[in-house]
Amino acid sequence: MTPQPTTPGDPAGVLVVGAGPTGLTLAIDLAQRGVPCHVVEATEERGANPRCNTTSARSMEIFRRLGLAGDIRRAGLPEDYPTSIQYRTSLRGEPIFRIDLPSAGDVLAGAGRDGWPTPEPQHRVSQLFLEPILERHASRHPLITLDRGTRLVGLRQDDEHVEAVVESGGARRTLRCAYVVGCDGAHSAVRRALDIRYEGIDAIQRFVSTFVRSPELGRLAAEDRAWTYWTYGRRPAALIAIDGGELWLNHAAFPPDHDTEAEDPLRLLEEAVGGPVEHEVLGVVRWTGRRLVAQRYQDGRVFLAGDAAHIWIPVGGFGMNAGIQDAATLGWMLAAVHHGWAPPGLLTVYEKERKPVGEQFAGAVGAAARKSFADVSPDIHLPGPEGERARAELAERLAITEPHRYSPDGFSFGYHYAGSPLVVGGAEQAAITMGDYQERARPGFRLPHVWLADGRSALDALGPGFTLLRTDPALDVTLWTEAAHDLKMPFTVADLPGDHPERYPTALLLVRPDQHVAWMGGADARPRELLRTVTGRVMAHQR
Secondary structure, three states: OOOOOOOOOOOOOEEEEOOOHHHHHHHHHHHHOOOOEEEEEOOOOOOOOOOOOOEOHHHHHHHHHOOOHHHHHOOOOOOOOOOOEEEEOOOOOOEEEEEOOOOHHHHHOOOOHHHOOOOOOOEOOOHHHHHHHHHHHHHHOOOEEEEEOOEEEEEEEOOOOEEEEEEEOOEEEEEEEOEEEEOOOOOOHHHHHHOOOEEEEEEEEEEEEEEEEOHHHHHHHOOOOOOEEEEEOOOEEEEEEOOOOOEEEEEEEEOOOOOHHHOOHHHHHHHHHOOOOOOEEEEEEEEEEEEEEEOOOEEOOEEEOHHHOEEEOOHHHHHHHHHHHHHHHHHHHHHHHHOOOOOHHHHHHHHHHHHHHHHHHHHHHHHHHHHHOOOOOHHHHOOHHHHHHHHHHHHHHHHHHOHHHHOOHHHHHOOEOOOOOOOOOOOOOOOOOOOOOOOOOOOOEEOOOOEOOOOOEHHHHOOOOEEEEEOOOOOOOHHHHHHHHHOOOOEEEEEOOOOOOOOOOOOEEEEOOOOEEEEEEOOOOOHHHHHHHHOOOOOHHHO
């Protein structure tokens, strides 16, 4: 089924199912593009347990575009709290290895900014603090309606619209909308309504996650502060600082066939700390790390994003962050069709672009998890030379496996849509990895960042629609602006002052609304043909 364009007489806007980070980011993005959104969320209140605790650099760039980055940067850990990673036999035990990383205050002060590949480095902030910020901004926007305690119970669609049956307070009603996006997590009601299954590995690791309040843990950590302390009791565990004081999360990892119901959270916490510690348990979750991707991301006028489309073991927080990327891609496409400057067929490209990324992320995350959770010799706990030797051997291994896990720039800046029918000149690429990326513009990739002379990032120079960047201001772009005007598409021309051929090797770069490069070239371009292609008027098989 091919969706039809939205016209003034058609159902208004988009129904977003799920008010987590993916759904709220999508709603805010759409609303800022002038698309009315209705968000429904089954739960009355946000979850009380921490989940994702890292917002990636790419997500922070997306939030920068939406005007949210400052609020998010100031949430979570105190501004002076380091985001370093320590590896120890236990919190009270012997140090093994460490990765020193800056605090939010260091980032806000611009320390090291000239060497950053981004204007917005990653930020350690628990979903406990991130979601309220997103919800507050969404609730304030006049084009967004947010209904909590409202669950989806049925979907019907045809070529013209979608009817979503929702229930709240025991009463059912039907919402008529142009499109529906399921951002409702691993147990997605939208995915079930579409009869779309996950494919992949159903269990990679099992976890017991214990959320506690413990001022004593805060005092112990204050001796050498870190965001995460990896410890090695019977099993590896990650002890994560949630607020930089008394709130802590202990993730203990087990093999996929292990019965975690028999595991005592108190014992697991004491093994991580290296002895008893005063604490109050705020929540215990026993869960399974998986590697699953939905068979399809679209069915007619209904789409899947975030955990509804893909779930995997939470290495680097890239479940939530991939969902935010989904939202950034789908948001501009839905807005383009809603406003009539792109055909409905454009929306079929969402799956073509995002599903390969989800599959490659799933594979890379699974490989990283296997390395990180590999067996550790119990000799690291021995006293004397034997223990020192075992800890030194583990440190050598960690120096290879861990740095990219905590600065996964390949995931932030190396994912791409080079094979998309909306990208011209994209070449075949190697598989995405956590660490590999190039700070050089390429078709399909996110536009590389560079600081401009006026203090802005090159990303800040982009308009809300398509942007034609000129590295040669003398180049006449009249044919471009005329073609964009005729096609009624939002179009900005921006000059890149300064000489940056290592980043931007061509005279012209056409950048999409999601900050990915759609085409690169020079004065011999055919603007009308290119703009018809990158907006989906001419698909790959028609070129």
